[in-house]
Amino acid sequence: MALKIERRPAPVWLPPLLPLLAVVITFVLTSALVLLAGANPLRAYYHFLIEPLSSRVSALEVLVKATPLLLTGMAVMVAFYGGFWNIGAEGQFLVGATAATAVGLNMHGVPPWVALPLMALSGFAAGMAWALIPAVMKTRLHTDEVVTTLLLNTVALLLVSALLNGPWRDPISQWPQSPEIASTAILPKLAPRTRLHLGFLIALATAFVVGVLLRRTVFGLRVRAVGLQPKAARFAGIPVERMLLISALVSGGIAGLAGMVEVAGIHYRLIEAIAGGHGYTGILVAMLGNLSAPGVVLAALFIGLIDTGSQTVSRALGVPVYLGEIIQATLLLVTLAVLLLQNYRLRWERRG
Amino acid sequence: MDAGLIAFWVGLIAATLRVATPLLYATLGALYSERSGVLNLGIEGIMFLGAFVGFAAAAQAESAGWAAALWVGLLAAIVAGALMGLLMALLTVHLGLNQHVSGLGVTLLCTGLALFGFRWVFGERAVLPRIAPFAPLDPLPGAPMLGPILNQHWLTYLAFLVVAPAAAWVLYRTRFGLRLRAVGENPEAADAAGISVFRMRTIAVTVGSALMAVGGAFLSLAQLGAFTPGIVAGRGWVCIALVIFARWDPLRAVLGALLFGGVFALQLRLQAQGVQLPYELLLALPYLVTIAALAIAGRNAPYPGAYLKPYRRE
Numbered sequence: 230m231a232l233k234i235e236r237r238p239a240p241v242w243l244p245p246l247l248p249l250l251a252v253v254i255t256f257v258l259t260s261a262l263v264l265l266a267g268a269n270p271l272r273a274y275y276h277f278l279i280e281p282l283s284s285r286v287s288a289l290e291v292l293v294k295a296t297p298l299l300l301t302g303m304a305v306m307v308a309f310y311g312g313f314w315n316i317g318a319e320g321q322f323l324v325g326a327t328a329a330t331a332v333g334l335n336m337h338g339v340p341p342w343v344a345l346p347l348m349a350l351s352g353f354a355a356g357m358a359w360a361l362i363p364a365v366m367k368t369r370l371h372t373d374e375v376v377t378t379l380l381l382n383t384v385a386l387l388l389v390s391a392l393l394n395g396p397w398r399d400p401i402s403q404w405p406q407s408p409e410i411a412s413t414a415i416l417p418k419l420a421p422r423t424r425l426h427l428g429f430l431i432a433l434a435t436a437f438v439v440g441v442l443l444r445r446t447v448f449g450l451r452v453r454a455v456g457l458q459p460k461a462a463r464f465a466g467i468p469v470e471r472m473l474l475i476s477a478l479v480s481g482g483i484a485g486l487a488g489m490v491e492v493a494g495i496h497y498r499l500i501e502a503i504a505g506g507h508g509y510t511g512i513l514v515a516m517l518g519n520l521s522a523p524g525v526v527l528a529a530l531f532i533g534l535i536d537t538g539s540q541t542v543s544r545a546l547g548v549p550v551y552l553g554e555i556i557q558a559t560l561l562l563v564t565l566a567v568l569l570l571q572n573y574r575l576r577w578e579r580r581g
Numbered sequence: 582m583d584a585g586l587i588a589f590w591v592g593l594i595a596a597t598l599r600v601a602t603p604l605l606y607a608t609l610g611a612l613y614s615e616r617s618g619v620l621n622l623g624i625e626g627i628m629f630l631g632a633f634v635g636f637a638a639a640a641q642a643e644s645a646g647w648a649a650a651l652w653v654g655l656l657a658a659i660v661a662g663a664l665m666g667l668l669m670a671l672l673t674v675h676l677g678l679n680q681h682v683s684g685l686g687v688t689l690l691c692t693g694l695a696l697f698g699f700r701w702v703f704g705e706r707a708v709l710p711r712i713a714p715f716a717p718l719d720p721l722p723g724a725p726m727l728g729p730i731l732n733q734h735w736l737t738y739l740a741f742l743v744v745a746p747a748a749a750w751v752l753y754r755t756r757f758g759l760r761l762r763a764v765g766e767n768p769e770a771a772d773a774a775g776i777s778v779f780r781m782r783t784i785a786v787t788v789g790s791a792l793m794a795v796g797g798a799f800l801s802l803a804q805l806g807a808f809t810p811g812i813v814a815g816r817g818w819v820c821i822a823l824v825i826f827a828r829w830d831p832l833r834a835v836l837g838a839l840l841f842g843g844v845f846a847l848q849l850r851l852q853a854q855g856v857q858l859p860y861e862l863l864l865a866l867p868y869l870v871t872i873a874a875l876a877i878a879g880r881n882a883p884y885p886g887a888y889l890k891p892y893r894r895e
Binding site for chain 1: 620622672676677678679681682683685686687689690692693694696697700701814815818819821822825859861862864865868869871872875876880881882893
């Protein structure tokens with residue numbers, strides 16, 4: 230018997246159901262680990278998926294967790310859409326957070342409506358600048374962007390670490406973290422006694438703008454053409470290098486903005502762990518959202534739920550908190566496989 | 582040369598060989614895979630999983646009183662790496678999924694599994710669990726200069742004297758290697774000639790992943806005698822760059838690993854000498870050198886013909 234893959238478009242009702250199918254398969258697969266850790270899978274998934282939504286504080290915490298993922302997911306989506314394999318959202322996030330902190334530290338006495346846009350701009354610009362290096366290397370020298378963006382993630386982390394252990398070390402706590410940014414440079418809260426802040430709305434607005442830009446404009450059409458068929462796009466007179474460069478820069482900018490949002494909304498300072506894998510999780514969010522803006526919003530909310538849920542399940546059942554990471558990774562792989570069903574049919578066939 | 586300078590160079594060369602060892606294993610692993618047409622971005626995670634599984638198995642065997650505990654650890658790491666290779670092959674070779682995203686998914690999965698496993702096996706401890714690591718071979722104890730340079734782990738000897746030359750021999754001098762390169766260059770023609778593209782790629786990815794896991798296990802079983810969350814620290818990504826730098830040639834991969842190992846070891850020495858630079862900037866140096874090298878050597882890199890392209894029989 231051999232697995233045979235046949236090209237066949239899916240019936241229209243199928244694609245929206247595919248992410249759901251991926252979730253179900255993932256939970257079945259990861260049940261084995263839950264059992265291994267000595268817990269009941271059904272109870273574990275209750276704590277994962279239902280309990281976080283049962284109280285106001287933890288339900289809003291899901292939105293808090295989803296905020297940076299929504300932005301990094303959009304960042305990855307823009308790049309992948311245009312055929313630029315940006316694996317560097319993590320590094321762009323870090324430099325964005327750094328630039329925003331640099332501004333935020335100097336905003337004492339400046340009104341928020343000046344301080345916050347300045348920080349957002351600097352975060353966006355820094356993320357763009359960090360993406361510019363691999364983008365130019367790709368368009369000018371034909372260097373594989375996957376490798377360069379990956380290496381630059383590590384460089385960004387080391388730079389942040391150098392800053393926090395050196396000139397920016399907090400003089401009060403002596404921890405490797407920056408001093409607190411000015412109080413006027415902090416994003417306002419959306420709900421009292423929770424961590425939910427204006428950044429969530431910024432992320433939603435970004436998703437809306439990017440979604441409209443990519444799906445409803447000629448610009449978006451050209452970006453997509455470059456991403457799907459660079460040769461055909463060139464033949465059609467689209468400036469391929471310029472479109473690649475733009476999608477890479479916008480991608481880096483959004484990832485940098487995510488860094489600013491986390492500084493100004495949650496931590497109020499730069500810490501080493503601020504990116505915490507959000508850049509990589511953004512790839513999961515973009516794929517799970519099937520590279521569409523509404524899909525990315527839903528995917529970010531879902532991963533935010535799992536992030537919150539992995540804390541509650543760990544507290545309630547004593548399962549290692551890293552179960553959440555395993556579920557996310559499994560979900561990414563299963564989603565990729567299940568999305569095959571959009572264009573292909575799997576069939577077992579007798580060898581012969 | 583004065584004694585201090587000689588000691589500096591001897592120490593640098595010895596450290597270079599040590600640092601280059603895990604890089605060489607993982608680079609050769611990535612090279613097999615890419616020569617068959619599959620980019621395995623699971624490398625960082627597979628090294629991490631190899632480091633964890635090797636350590637955990639060795640620690641369990643040690644506490645059970647087994648004499649060959651470290652060997653059990655090494656074997657367990659190889660098995661774990663091969664299993665991840667089979668998963669990677671299922672995703673990219675058989676299902677034909679996007680290699681970038683699959684590889685990153687495998688890295689995330691391995692990272693989660695290793696951290697989950699570490700917590701599950703060792704619980705939350707204030708003190709890092711440790712094992713007695715592999716002792717270095719010391720063929721010329723006390724000999725000036727050569728003594729300290731040759732004072733290396735047998736895994737280092739194995740990498741430079743056996744695994745790398747064997748990779749060159751297998752790829753260029755055997756039927757198997759010819760077939761492996763054929764499916765990486767032109768799978769349609771290879772298929773027409775009766776070579777099973779799927780089988781060759783599955784073998785290449787699996788063997789390659791096992792080598793990556795050995796690279797990771799070297800860190801925990803030979804270098805540290807412990808497992809920490811930061812144990813691999815981006816070495817896997819460097820290896821992906823080293824393959825391009827090596828232009829997919831095993832012997833050039835030896836040079837690349839030595840070059841990167843040298844820069845890394847030099848950075849450690851400079852730190853020890855008290856050079857007035859933040860050590861993080863020195864740590865970033867090897868990565869910046871790699872990026873610069875890619876800008877130069879990566880131009881017109883002879884990528885395998887079917888690199889990143891899944892093969893489907895329609």
